[in-house]
Amino acid sequence: MTSGQTDSPTAVRALRAPDSRPRQSFHAWGKMVDDACGPLHVYRTEPGEFRGAISAGTFGTVQLASIEAGPHSVERTERLARRAEFTPLHLTCVLDGEVRVSQGGRTAVVRAGSLFSYDGSHPFRMSMRWPIHMVSVKFDHRLVDLRARLEHPLWAATWCGTQGASVLLAGLLRTAAPHIADFDRTVADQLGSSLASLVTAVCAEKLGAAGAGPAAARRALLHRIKMFARARLNSSDLCPSMLARSHNISLRYLQLLFQEENTSPALWIRDQRLERCRDDLADPRTAHLTVANVAERWGLDSASHFSKLFRERYGLTPREWRRQSLLSRT
Incomplete structure (x- = not known):
């Protein structure tokens, strides 16, 4: 409530x-x-x-x-x-x-x-x-x-x-x-x-109980890693090596965990950040923020690089997505 x-x-x-x-x-x-x-x-x-x-x-x-x-x-x-x-x-x-x-x-x-x-x-x-x-x-x-x-x-x-x-x-x-x-x-x-x-x-x-068997243990560990990362998406320090150190595993093992879901740690972090940026750009509550502000808000420091990644992922520039989303609400 x-x-x-x-x-x-x-x-x-x-x-x-x-x-x-x-x-x-x-x-x-x-x-x-x-x-x-x-x-x-x-x-x-x-x-x-x-x-x-x-x-x-x-x-x-x-x-x-x-x-x-x-x-x-x-x-x-x-x-x-x-x-x-x-x-x-x-x-x-x-x-x-x-x-x-x-x-x-x-x-x-x-x-x-x-x-x-x-x-x-x-x-x-x-x-x-x-x-x-x-x-x-x-x-x-x-x-x-x-x-x-x-x-x-x-x-x-x-x-x-x-x-x-x-x-x-x-x-x-x-x-x-x-x-x-x-x-x-x-x-x-x-x-x-x-x-x-x-x-x-x-x-x-x-949510993170290991369960039975090595496969369940790997899923539980990956779940904990993802929760840890989602709470820190706004930090520019978040990266695969930081995740590996924080969970006392090697970078190679971290890569293998994400490989089981057909992705990599770096790609997963990037996609999570882009999703949060997309949500902010479509939200009237954050319309006062510039595109660069939104990118920085989620740990993406380069506005030009962010725009390129955003267009590659969603087919629109951040400004085009914001304009289209806000117009659809009126």
Whole structure:
């Protein structure tokens, strides 16, 4: 139940249901949640006055939202999931209260201090029986090497928040929640990079299990390498040798891992960066950035080289793609 896309890379929205008669207040909350998260059914579970607030912003490649609300439930049905235009993954830390989350036949009850995840591209239901305060990271499936609408271990997954990378993520979310509106652009980008890295590390605990046999172990290692790289696409230091060093393997072995998917580490990194640039160029929220800014944003320092690569990959120059994409939205 995190906030939706914002108006600029570091924009922040603060939304609050008005303090008025209960029916009016909850109606306002339902509209806020629907506007922020895409199509959802929002249900009242307790009588009396209702109050709710969402503070949200975009930080680099992820979005962050702090949610405080009275008891209620939200549900995305199959029909609503098909209607939703933006269906990211959500990794949420419960600061106060309790959440019951159900998705894909799995159900978990999550209490203060713990984390849970769910997938906005698939039907889900969340119920809050008591007042809730939670802070959530919303991110693209590609960050953790997944695809929307396909089953995976992050459906209604939970973490205790006291072990492994979840300790660090929970602490960062708890600290950042009261200050979402206070970060300047530089700090926001740094926070986004830290969040993306911790999200990949936390998700790897569910997604990166080696399984049985050498083939499964290789797939798990490649999965971890891809998640690590996706969190660092905006760094010009990202390269095959850096990936090999960071995972204690030889460059030759890294090349063999990617060769099993008919690509190379360098080509895969380049294609991932071009995809992110293509998304930014088509996004009205980043229309204020020049083509060179977009390229630099994803670790491609040479604007002329970027334009050449982009045209070779997509058949249009970056400017032509941006013009065509933005015109199609009007």
